[in-house]
Amino acid sequence: MTSAPPARPFRTTGPDWWRDAVVYQIYIRSFADGNGDGVGDLAGIRARLPHLVDLGVDALWITPFYPSPMADHGYDVADPRDVEPVFGDLAEFDALLAEAHAAGLRVTVDLVPNHSSHAHEWFAEALAARPGSPERARYLFRDGRGPGGTEPPNNWPSVFGGPAWSRVADGQWYLHLFAPEQPDLDFTNPEVVADLEETMRFWLDRGVDGFRIDVAHGMAKPDGLPDMVPMEDTGLLADHGPGDHRFDSDGVHEVHRRIRRVLDGYTDRMAVGEVWVSDDARLAQYLRPDELQLAFNFKLLTAEWEPDALRTAIVHSLATVEGTPAPACWVLSNHDRPRHVTRYGDGSVGTRRARAAALLQLALPGVAYLYNGDELGMPDVDLPDAALQDPIWERSGGTERGRDACRIPVPWSGSEPSYGFSARPDTWLPMPEGWGPLTAQAQAGDPGSMLSLYRRALHLRATSEALRGDxxxxxxxxxxxxxxxxxxxxxxxxxxxxxxxxxxxxxxxxxxxxxxxxxxxxxxxxxxxxx
The missing domain is CATH 2.60.40.1180 (Golgi alpha-mannosidase II)
Incomplete structure (x- = not known):
């Protein structure tokens, strides 16, 4: 009988282990398929842990794997304290957590507090209850405006296109800043806050090392839900300041203080917020000593490949955290934005610039988040209309293609789709021909590859005294x-x-x-x- 290998120590230790960590984002549907159905899952992650150890990252962030109808590919959560069967089960998650920890990798998971799925038992109870009932008070139900209440309660648009309100059979409307299948919760309701705390403790008690908080500048809405200033771009990734009443309302900070109190009841746990707020001072408010330990600063991710733009992004990112307990938090790509190989010009030009950008990101003080496939130089893929699945495509009436292009499954080996991602060639999003040289297997033996560059950079970042200091x-x-x-x-x-x-x-x-x-x-x- 072969004994298990000895556990590897965590490279970063102590209560602030995350301060200079390199965290690897796993978009679970696209990382690795362990059961052969063409969709990534927990078993696939377990099988690819050696790749992450060899790469040299310190921690993982796994996108939602909870029970969900998948209207927004997991960000519409029907039960935040279980596992969607497509991805595995709780036993599989526990095994992944144990194996990752034994390999010296910490594990953080997504927390989706702003909204639930329309398939959540609470929303079913709300639809069955009367207006003004306790069941509806967990969400933001309101009477409509105009004759007979036939117009939405305010002018707020959905991030995914169309109005942010849907009408139910008895005539009331409910708020959904995203898809209609994602009704917003009301965080002035103590039951809603208590449920979030219960969800956090459920995963913390299992041993997760922290959370990435989805839409961390949401959750609170201003009293009376006033009309917002009309704006051309009303998507999540565009911050318009105080006139956009959907996000960054002052009450959100009390929610984060509640979140922090839960985290402080455990040892060495953290939370990073997805905060699309561009003003340095406003973003810094989320990083006060009793709120988030980290907040993504997306200025580097949105900067053009131009010296002044990149320098300005770095200066403002460092200015945001100056005077707070938090380090800077650098991102080049994620599951919501075009990959930086494509943003920087695509093809050989984009790849050459992405190599340089990797060294820029990893040379900066603070925390670095890598998106699965960054280390392979993955580009976006222009998919046919029939393959698109992002709700943005449908909600925009086919005028916005959405985020599928940056969510293509990771190529691992071989010369034909699905390149070792799955036992089957057809995957949840199609993979293109010609990606054989891009696979992890092909790059591992090439000292000039993107993968080899990332491995050397992460090794130096972890071991060289030259990269010390804030x-x-x-x-x-x-x-x-x-x-x-x-x-x-x-x-x-x-x-x-x-x-x-x-x-x-x-x-x-x-x-x-x-x-x-x-x-x-x-x-x-x-x-x-x-x-």
Whole structure:
């Protein structure tokens, strides 16, 4: 009988283990399929843990795997304290958690507090109850406006297109900032807050290391639900400030204080918030000592491949956390935005820039979040209309293609779809031909691959004293370049110009392109140890 390998220690330890962690986002439907149905699952994650250990990440964030009708692919939660059978069961989750911890990987999971699924037992009870009942008070039911209440209670649009209100059989309307299948909960109701706390304790008691909080600037709505200022872009990823009453209402901070009190009852647990708030001071409010430990700052993710834009994104991200207990939290891609290979130009140009961006992100102080496939240089895929599944596509009347392009399953091995992702060739979103060179298997043996670059960068980030310290000192740089130094001695130079520039003095630790001829080539980055 073969004994289990000895458990690996966590690289980052202590109550603030997350302060400089590298966290790997797993979009569960697209990471790895363990049961052969074409959809990623918990068993698939377990099978691919060695890849994550070899990559060198510290923790995982797993997107929702809870029971759900999948109107928004898991972000419409019918039962937040169980596992959707498509993904496995609680025993499978417990096994994954145990194996990840034994491999030295922490595990964080999604928390979706703003809304439930329309299939949640609470919403079924609300529809069966009368207006003004305790069952309806868990949600935001309101009478309509206009003759006979036939118009929505206010002018709020849904993030996914169309109005944010749907009418039920007795004439009342309910609020859903997302799809109609995702009714918003009312966090002024103590029962709603208590249920969220029960959900947190359910997973914390099982041993999860923390949460990513979906729509962390939602949950609270202003009294009276007043009309908002009309705006052209009303999607989640666009922040319009105080005129958009759907998000960032002052009452949300009391919800986060309740969340923090639960976390503080456990050892070494954390929460990171999805907070689409662009103003530095407003975003910093979520990072007060009794609120979130981390908040995604999406400025780097939304910045153009241009020196001033990237430098401004970094400066503002660092300014946000200055004076708070939190470190900066850097993101280049996620399941809601075009992948950065595609944003930066696609093809060889986008890939070359994505290599440089990886060194930029990982050289910065704080926490780095990687999206599954970043380490392979995955691009977006232009899918045919018939393959699109994101609710944005339908809700927009076919005018917005949604987020499916950045959610294609990860290619693992082989030369034909599904490239080792599944035992079957047809997957929940189709995978394109020609991805054989992109697979993890093909890249693992190539020292010049994107995967090899990420492995070396993460190893240096974990072991080199040059990457220590929380400050960034900006250095003079050639036109079209960025350069900064960390207190430990690391110098990072990113050349965004179309021509090669002189290589600074110092010991080259890592380069995204050729740095052997005394120059840093165009669209590339280099790490040096200052002399």
């Amino acid at each position: 400050a960034v000192e900006w250095l003079p740089a050639p036109d079209g370049c960025l350069a900064f130094r960390r207190p430990g001695g690391l110098v990072c130079l990113v050349n965004l110009s179309p021509v090669a520039v002189p290589l600074p003095e110092g010991e080259v630790l890592l380069a995204s392109g050729d740095a052997t001829g005394g120059t840093v080539e165009a669209d590339s980055a280099v790490w040096l140890r200052a002399g």
